[in-house]
Amino acid sequence: GAVVSQHPSWVICKSGTSVKIECRSLDFQATTMFWYRQFPKQSLMLMATSNEGSKATYEQGVEKDKFLINHASLTLSTLTVTSAHPEDSSFYICSANRATGGAFFGQGTRLTVV
Amino acid sequence: AQSVTQLGSHVSVSEGALVLLRCNYSSSVPPYLFWYVQYPNQGLQLLLKYTTGATLVKGINGFEAEFKKSETSFHLTKPSAHMSDAAEYFCAVSSGNAGNMLTFGGGTRLMVKP
Numbered sequence: 125g126a127v128v129s130q131h132p133s134w135v136i137c138k139s140g141t142s143v144k145i146e147c148r149s150l151d152f153q154a155t156t157m158f159w160y161r162q163f164p165k166q167s168l169m170l171m172a173t174s175n176e177g178s179k180a181t182y183e184q185g186v187e188k189d190k191f192l193i194n195h196a197s198l199t200l201s202t203l204t205v206t207s208a209h210p211e212d213s214s215f216y217i218c219s220a221n222r223a224t225g226g227a228f229f230g231q232g233t234r235l236t237v238v
Numbered sequence: 239a240q241s242v243t244q245l246g247s248h249v250s251v252s253e254g255a256l257v258l259l260r261c262n263y264s265s266s267v268p269p270y271l272f273w274y275v276q277y278p279n280q281g282l283q284l285l286l287k288y289t290t291g292a293t294l295v296k297g298i299n300g301f302e303a304e305f306k307k308s309e310t311s312f313h314l315t316k317p318s319a320h321m322s323d324a325a326e327y328f329c330a331v332s333s334g335n336a337g338n339m340l341t342f343g344g345g346t347r348l349m350v351k352p
Contacts, residue, residue: 217282229274229282 127151128220130230137208137237145203145233147218152228153198154220159191162215162232171216174201208237240265242331244343252351257316259346261303261329264310271312272330273303276345282328288312299323324350 127150137143147157157174172193174180180193190212192204201220205212218230245260263269270289274282286297293305303314312329329343 229284232282 128154128218128228128230130218130233132233133231134234135236137235139209139237140207142204142206143208143235145205145216145218145235147201147203147220147230149199149220149222149228152220152222152224154201155198155223156221157195157201158219158221159193159201159203160217160219162217171203205235208235210237213237240269240331240341242329242341242343244327244329244346246346247344248347248349250349250351251319253321254318257301257314257319257323257348259314259327259329259348261312261314261343262310263312263329263331265331270332271303271305272332273297273301273312273314274328274330274342276326276328285314285327319348319350321350321352324348 129148129150131146135143155176159171159174161169161171170183171186171191172180172182174193174195176195176198180195182188190206192206193201195201201218203216213236215232215234217232220228222228241264243262249259251257263271270287272287273285275285276282285301286295286303288295288303288305294302295305296302301314301316303312305312314327316323326345326347328345331341
């Protein structure tokens with residue numbers, strides 16, 4: 125089956141630093157990747173849609189300068205949380221859509237900003 | 239536009255009892271429907287999906303769901319709950335096109351009592 129690898133699975137960083145999260149489709153080309161955020165006890169919230177070779181489309185209320193998304197190839201998208209603050213602590217999940225159909229999720233990244 | 243409603247943010251059942259998690263959707267085109275499970279501190283895992291064909295879909299861990307177009311529903315069931323089924327379950331819909339994102343329901347936390 126299709127596999128999406130998200131790395132790291134957890135990270136702790138100091139306030140003010142930046143953190144990069146990678147999302148890779150290991151055995152298929154992902155035409156579109158999505159980044160979600162999950163607050164404790166809440167459902168997933170779509171942050172942005174990432175298409176290879178073009179700028180990401182951000183959802184309303186999501187700061188694009190804070191959450192930098194790069195989709196450099198059909199198998200890799202990265203989310204960089206810049207100048208992280210404790211309120212950015214959350215569970216971030218990516219998903220990748222396969223060109224032939226289906227959406228596949230990464231394992232998630234738990235970010236803790238201290 | 240598409241949307242998903244999961245009735246009941248929390249469901250509690252006794253071990254061995256029937257599990258029924260409700261999901262209703264709206265979609266302007268024939269939908270693809272998914273159920274995902276999330277165990278604590280883990281990413282989402284696909285339980286089952288409906289795309290086309292047979293409306294009763296069997297998934298992993300003994301779960302199944304039936305697509306009922308007339309009721310716009312895709313309820314998840316399992317005949318006998320296990321303690322290990324305790325988790326959060328998300329229903330999701332997409333329009334079926336590869337580039338379209340998943341829209342998630344709010345999630346249902348399943349608790350299993352011994």
